[in-house]
Amino acid sequence: DQQVKQNSPSLSVQEGRISILNCDYTNSMFDYFLWYKKYPAEGPTFLISISSIKDKNEDGRFTVFLNKSAKHLSLHIVPSQPGDSAVYFCAASETLTSGTYKYIFGTGTRLKVLA
């Protein structure tokens, strides 16, 4: 049962245009969402996050939108640059009654920005 889904395995975008990466989740108890970027042969690196009390968070060229009613979040990159080419993972976490956290990751979307 995939609680966090990234239905697009790959995406190609022209340099300078907007990249939109989507993520859907099923667990309404998730309260924190993150996006990670991963280059080949490297570990994922944190990109941007959003708490469930917000619907938008912006950091430079990166904006994450959260639609709780639709259980959907998206990452917008504008303008896209060739260096943004990587695999992007969304992740969700739930604060468990024990006070611990568990992160559930999606399967990733490979973004290719064409020069």
Place this chain on the structure above:
Amino acid sequence: GAGVSQSPSNKVTEKGKDVELRCDPISGHTALYWYRQSLGQGLEFLIYFQGNSAPDKSGLPSDRFSAERTGGSVSTLTIQRTQQEDSAVYLCASSLTRGGETQYFGPGTRLLVL
């Protein structure tokens, strides 16, 4: 170094052998996570250590998998009697506290079981 380090970076082993994977988290980070990424899959949670608390082992796929964290720092993931389906990239991450904040990942260990 300032980041999370993992060793070895690559490991090729024969089916049935035991392997040990090592993770050095960022100094001062109390939370440590192990994940596995199989081909075409997302990051699969394996185990989570938080300070001196009992680890959350709920993600370990079988009793062939175990992990320990000594002195609240270095962690070792052990896979006994490896199987071909254990082939994956094993990633370690650490975070400052157990809060739902940013995890910092190591580069991973690529395990291939022949």
